[in-house]
Each structure stands twice: as C-alpha cells, then as structure tokens.
Amino acid sequence: MFLGDGTSIPTITAGRVYLGGEERQFSFEKFPYVGLSKTYCANTQVADSACTATAYLGGVKANYAAWAQAQGMATGLITTTSVTHASPAGIYAHAANRDWEMMQKY
Numbered sequence: 001m002f003l004g005d006g007t008s009i010p011t012i013t014a015g016r017v018y019l020g021g022e023e024r025q026f027s028f029e030k031f032p033y034v035g036l037s038k039t040y041c042a043n044t045q046v047a048d049s050a051c052t053a054t055a056y057l058g059g060v061k062a063n064y065a066a067w068a069q070a071q072g073m074a075t076g077l078i079t080t081t082s083v084t085h086a087s088p089a090g091i092y093a094h095a096a097n098r099d100w101e102m103m104q105k106y
Helices: 009-019 049-058 086-092 100-104
Strands: none
Touching: none
16 A cells, blocks of 8 residues: 555645646556545544544544554554654554654653
8 A cells, every 4th residue: 555644636736737737647646546535533523643544544433542452453563664754653653642752752
C-alpha cells in the first residue's frame, strides 16, 4: 500500500499544475488501483493520526484514543520512515500529544 499522508485530491491537482499542467501525472497515479479513504474518527469529525491509521490499516472507524492492543489484538509495525512520523506513529504510539516526542528525548 502506498500512503500519501495528507495528499488530498486538491493537493494532487495543485502538484500537477506546479509540474506544468493538470494533464501531468505523478508516478503513483499510474498504479493499477487507486482508492480513497474517509479517515475521520467514529466519535468525532476532527481526526487524529490514531483514527486515520486505524481507518486505512484496519478498514474500520475507531473512537478517538482507542487501542487495539487493549482489546487483546496482536499488532506490528513496518515503516520506511521514522517511526515518530504521524502516520506510522498512529500504529504504535501511546502519547496523547505529538509534541511529547520532543520532551521524551531529553
């Protein structure tokens, strides 16, 4: 799965225009399958990384601040970026605030 975190349709269109026109295509637009996911939380319209990650990784809406491990589910994480980035962190992080990362380093 290729995830364009924060890449909305208007963002992609703006990128095409920047590249030289709407007829341009990004390499990922040539993939054989493309899908969109509504990633708001089940109990609030303002999404956080945990709700969005649950929506696109598990295919179900989750409540804000809910954890799969607390329900006895096995979990794992593989990423090509830092695990502290918002999207991968939505799988494993137990911090209620993304700014806590900076405080935990010291």
